[in-house]
Amino acid sequence: MKKLSVSLLAMMVAGSAYAADMGAVDEPIKLAINEWTGQHVTTQVAGEMLKAAGYNVEYVTAGMMNQFQAIADGDITATLEIWSSNVSDEYAKKIDEGTVVEIGDLGLDAKEGIAYPAHVADLCPGLPAWEALKDCAQVFATAETLPGGRLVDYPADWGTPGADRMTGLELPFKAVPAGSEGALIAELRASTERKSPLLITFWQPHWAMSAYDVQFVELPAGEEACFNDPAWGPNPNAVNDCDFSPSRIFKASWNGMEEKWPAAYEILSNYQLAVEDQQPMMGAIDVDGGKVEEVVAEWMAANEDKWRPVVDAATQ
Known part of the structure; x- marks a missing residue:
């Protein structure tokens, strides 16, 4: 409606x-x-x-x-x-x-998810499919996260939705909380200017979605069972192996x-x-x-x- x-x-x-x-x-x-x-x-x-x-x-x-x-x-x-x-x-x-x-x-009208600037698809072939992240996590690695990739998550006091997805989907990424919304934008700006790899937890509406051509990773649909039943979804041993619930x-x-x-x-x-x-x-x-x-x-x-x-x- x-x-x-x-x-x-x-x-x-x-x-x-x-x-x-x-x-x-x-x-x-x-x-x-x-x-x-x-x-x-x-x-x-x-x-x-x-x-x-x-x-x-x-x-x-x-x-x-x-x-x-x-x-x-x-x-x-x-x-x-x-x-x-x-x-x-x-x-x-x-x-x-x-x-x-x-x-x-x-x-x-809102959406949240795991996202990346559009140029990152060239660095991680297979995106936007989430399975691609299994094979190219090392592209996103930093000294802080080796051997896994780095996900820039929401600031710590916003919760840990990005980290929850990495665990639920068994993706080899470490979620590092951003210091603020401004820090998330700084990451997007730097990645876009340098054409460097970046995986981030982000949302719309936000002006940066268009300014930095941000794309969402395609995750399994965020159904209620995903958050309560480990047997649901691609990982039979964990919850949160899906996208965010519709916001x-x-x-x-x-x-x-x-x-x-x-x-x-x-x-x-x-x-x-x-x-x-x-x-x-x-x-x-x-x-x-x-x-x-x-x-x-x-x-x-x-x-x-x-x-x-x-x-x-x-x-x-």
């Missing part, structure tokens, strides 16, 4: 509900800022929508994996870009407790938000952001050196028809 646009969704909301109460407008709504540029864009757009509605907004730096206790305690009001393939056990615990609640999908990107809030800020809760619940809107803003920041606040402000001014109806539906 195709996701509704922000504008269409807003018109539906406007036609079927009355404006919510504003609630505690004198108290700031605190939005989590996590470790990657896309999330900064997502959160800043949401924050500006709340400000346009008349709320005070604060941005709180928080690790993606460990932010949920702060949300459960009400120290952070909401987090707006959670990837289903990279969510912590702590999140599930807080959802079960009812201290954190999901507030809808963000609307981004759902969603939002969550403190369970007291709806009562304390009803209109804000409605705005964030109905807020969606399309890939074609987020990705250019990411490029304007990471490639062109723009500031998040300025890039988002420019987008907000040029695209009021995409966000204003959501605000109006909740407040008028």
